[in-house]
Amino acid sequence: MTKQKTKKTTLSKKRRILLFFTKVGFTFLCCLAFYGIYLDGQIRSKMDGQIWKLPAEVYSKINSIRLSDHLSLEEIKHILLDNDYRQTTIIASPGDFKIEGDTVVILRRAFPFPVHPESQRVFRLRFTNNKLSVIEDLINVKAIDEFRLSPKLIAMLQSDSEKEDRLAISLQNYPRLLIDTLLLTEDRHFYEHDGISPTGIIRALIANIKAGHKVQGGSTLTQQLVKNLFLTNERSFSRKINEALMSIILDFRYSKNLILETYLNEVYLGQNGDTQVHGFELASHFYFGLPINEISLDQIALLVGMVKGPSLYNPWRNPNNALERRNVVLRLLLAHKVIGNELYEMLSNRPLGVQEKGKINRQYPAFIQTLQAELREQLSESKLANLSGARIFSTLDPKTQINAERAIKSKVPELQLKVKNPYLESAMVVADYQTGEVRAIVGGLQTNYAGFNRALSSRRQIGSLVKPSIYLTALSDPDQFRLNTAIQNQPITIHTKGSPPWKPRNYSKKYSGSVMLMDALARSLNIPTVNIGMKVGLDKVIATQKVMGWNKVNIPHYPAMLLGSYSISPYDVTRLFQTIANQGEHITLATIDNITDNKGNLIYQRAITPKQVVATEAAYQTLFAMQQAVERGTGRSLHNDFSYLHIAGKTGTTNDARDTWFVGIDGKNVTTVWLGRDDNGKTRLTGASGALQVYKNYLQYGNILPLSYQQPTSIKWIGITSSGGWDCSSVRKIPVWVNKGTSFCSYGYSQSAETTPVLENIEKRESIWDVLDEEEKYTAPVEEAIPTN
Numbered sequence: 001m002t003k004q005k006t007k008k009t010t011l012s013k014k015r016r017i018l019l020f021f022t023k024v025g026f027t028f029l030c031c032l033a034f035y036g037i038y039l040d041g042q043i044r045s046k047m048d049g050q051i052w053k054l055p056a057e058v059y060s061k062i063n064s065i066r067l068s069d070h071l072s073l074e075e076i077k078h079i080l081l082d083n084d085y086r087q088t089t090i091i092a093s094p095g096d097f098k099i100e101g102d103t104v105v106i107l108r109r110a111f112p113f114p115v116h117p118e119s120q121r122v123f124r125l126r127f128t129n130n131k132l133s134v135i136e137d138l139i140n141v142k143a144i145d146e147f148r149l150s151p152k153l154i155a156m157l158q159s160d161s162e163k164e165d166r167l168a169i170s171l172q173n174y175p176r177l178l179i180d181t182l183l184l185t186e187d188r189h190f191y192e193h194d195g196i197s198p199t200g201i202i203r204a205l206i207a208n209i210k211a212g213h214k215v216q217g218g219s220t221l222t223q224q225l226v227k228n229l230f231l232t233n234e235r236s237f238s239r240k241i242n243e244a245l246m247s248i249i250l251d252f253r254y255s256k257n258l259i260l261e262t263y264l265n266e267v268y269l270g271q272n273g274d275t276q277v278h279g280f281e282l283a284s285h286f287y288f289g290l291p292i293n294e295i296s297l298d299q300i301a302l303l304v305g306m307v308k309g310p311s312l313y314n315p316w317r318n319p320n321n322a323l324e325r326r327n328v329v330l331r332l333l334l335a336h337k338v339i340g341n342e343l344y345e346m347l348s349n350r351p352l353g354v355q356e357k358g359k360i361n362r363q364y365p366a367f368i369q370t371l372q373a374e375l376r377e378q379l380s381e382s383k384l385a386n387l388s389g390a391r392i393f394s395t396l397d398p399k400t401q402i403n404a405e406r407a408i409k410s411k412v413p414e415l416q417l418k419v420k421n422p423y424l425e426s427a428m429v430v431a432d433y434q435t436g437e438v439r440a441i442v443g444g445l446q447t448n449y450a451g452f453n454r455a456l457s458s459r460r461q462i463g464s465l466v467k468p469s470i471y472l473t474a475l476s477d478p479d480q481f482r483l484n485t486a487i488q489n490q491p492i493t494i495h496t497k498g499s500p501p502w503k504p505r506n507y508s509k510k511y512s513g514s515v516m517l518m519d520a521l522a523r524s525l526n527i528p529t530v531n532i533g534m535k536v537g538l539d540k541v542i543a544t545q546k547v548m549g550w551n552k553v554n555i556p557h558y559p560a561m562l563l564g565s566y567s568i569s570p571y572d573v574t575r576l577f578q579t580i581a582n583q584g585e586h587i588t589l590a591t592i593d594n595i596t597d598n599k600g601n602l603i604y605q606r607a608i609t610p611k612q613v614v615a616t617e618a619a620y621q622t623l624f625a626m627q628q629a630v631e632r633g634t635g636r637s638l639h640n641d642f643s644y645l646h647i648a649g650k651t652g653t654t655n656d657a658r659d660t661w662f663v664g665i666d667g668k669n670v671t672t673v674w675l676g677r678d679d680n681g682k683t684r685l686t687g688a689s690g691a692l693q694v695y696k697n698y699l700q701y702g703n704i705l706p707l708s709y710q711q712p713t714s715i716k717w718i719g720i721t722s723s724g725g726w727d728c729s730s731v732r733k734i735p736v737w738v739n740k741g742t743s744f745c746s747y748g749y750s751q752s753a754e755t756t757p758v759l760e761n762i763e764k765r766e767s768i769w770d771v772l773d774e775e776e777k778y779t780a781p782v783e784e785a786i787p788t789n
Helices: 002-047 073-082 176-186 198-211 221-230 237-253 256-266 280-288 297-306 319-335 341-348 365-378 381-385 398-418 463-475 517-522 526-536 538-550 559-563 570-581 616-631 636-645 691-701 767-771
Strands: 056-059 063-066 096-100 103-108 121-128 131-137 142-144 146-149 153-157 164-166 268-272 275-278 391-394 424-432 437-442 486-489 512-516 592-596 602-605 648-653 659-665 669-677 715-719 733-737
Touching: 002 221, 002 237, 063 073, 073 096, 073 103, 131 146, 153 365, 164 280, 176 221, 176 256, 176 297, 176 319, 221 237, 221 256, 237 256, 256 280, 268 280, 268 297, 275 280, 280 297, 297 319, 297 341, 319 341, 365 391, 365 437, 365 592, 398 424, 398 437, 398 669, 398 691, 424 570, 424 691, 463 517, 463 526, 463 538, 463 559, 463 570, 463 616, 463 648, 463 659, 486 517, 486 526, 512 517, 517 526, 517 616, 526 538, 526 559, 538 559, 538 570, 570 616, 570 659, 570 669, 616 636, 616 648, 616 659, 616 715, 616 733, 636 691, 648 691, 659 691, 669 691
Parallel strands: 056 391, 164 275
Antiparallel strands: 056 153, 063 146, 096 103, 103 121, 121 131, 131 142, 268 275, 391 592, 424 437, 424 669, 486 512, 592 602, 648 659, 659 669, 715 733
């Protein structure tokens, strides 16, 4: 009886224990299920939404090759090389071109151009007499007039809180060889396991025990992706459990191809300053300057090898480690018969082939800063907040930008030594005056330093740069002013209510009875300028300056403004001279052309709205006078070397030579150069010996077009005497705005040139030009220029 009772008691205890563990197990499974649901929610919230806050990609201007440009074979070759195309003997991948006799064959890259994305194409260019005569699209088998080249990626803009950069592309755009190499190196059974690989973990454990330290990891690509996307690098048991569970869920929930695509775009592959480089596409640009589908197998092997340790195998900091790791991957390809011995030997003996360090992120900081300011001005807050993954197509011309940077970096140090002034700084703005597109901006001597942007933010006194706008205002009234109008050049005193008398003076302190209007501008004389401005009226001068581009500039309403006694940035200076260069037609300067969102939809397109704000004839005559300033006036040192360019220009120097300026206008661009000191100290230079010398250096680097204009029908070339009187038999002629019925000579001389370079219609001037002041050094000192109340 007792035995039976004991037996029943034992069975009862076993049942209770079994029931307890059953309840515990059930509870654990429920908790695990609920935890799995929680983890699944975390995974889905990210994978089904926006996985990353992608940076906005900024591209240079889109270049086209056109039949109408009649380019030579050598010019085409340079355009292709400037756009990172490679000259080869065999066309094998996008970005390749070959030259055979008078024919060029190009495999043009695919690119999501705004409005009309284009796939890769094969073009054949034929030349006749060394000029492009035929463009053939060999895919569509037809002749075309032009085609576009994909622009360069010049910067990536992320929010201040984001410290990651990546270029996310679809799986189909990754080369198959990269995928095979990655899977062979990191996860050979990726398409077979369910997110985790127990055999891989055991194999890695055995290898590590044998070696006595960690030599192999057991994580799958799925586990690596989970760790990168959802977890931290914390070394703990709980993190590994979470990693395994989430990997199983991720593998169950999503396709292998989506997981692989996400991994390829997520993997960390280096550091660019304080910004992380993620994904193989961006890493390819960062290390090699090429898209991922254009790099060679040895370069693929290097990137795949870096997955194990981007810092340890950094090719710039640890080139020996990187080379060894790359060759380990190549040996793996050899062992699995992906490549043969001969190819292995060739690839393993190659150098790393990486580009100069750090060339992907914000190469042109001053331009990018200006572009960001324009973004804030042009886009609403909602659009600014939704620029993740957007493509911003800028107006920057990389070649012009590089030339501008070279000009400043080589000339300014030379000037520093020449005048023993180590604090000199400089800025430059180059803009296409017919389109308003800004081609280059240099913010300082340290061209890659994203600090103070002097081109955009530095406001300095402009001195004599103000004068062309004053003379243009006067020339807009042909009944009162022409280029040969006599202007008084004697000392004057101007009385302004509430201010002491102002006595402007010429720098040389030399005066004459009168001087022709165009000579006064060419020689940058102060007294004639003040006389013209006072006769025209300050209100009219300021109104003209406002409509020409200085609508946001605070222009003082007192006579000293006629001598540039107020401060403007180089960027704003360029706005006004764009209007003069474009014969009175104002176009707002811009650094942005188009913006598309991450799906390719156009969200912003620049509206080009030219507006004729001053008379074409007045602008044409002002340009002529500015050409005289270069040919025989304050900028004539430029003419000595570049007379064939017929450049129009204007120097500027301010009080005590604290700021030196030059604005040059060639056949395509208007270029503003400032040279001075940040502390407003003396430069010991003038516009002619300072900023103009930087501009001359710039001209040496660039392919500059000569200045030539379509002559307005109402402009005629009329002869004048040395004193400015009309003489239609004279060889010395000036452009004159001829009103209907106006007669200048008894025999009515006129000329009907259609398209004439402005300077080609006149002969050398009299010897008076040989005794002009060496340089224009300024207007009146500040204490004389600015009246006080």
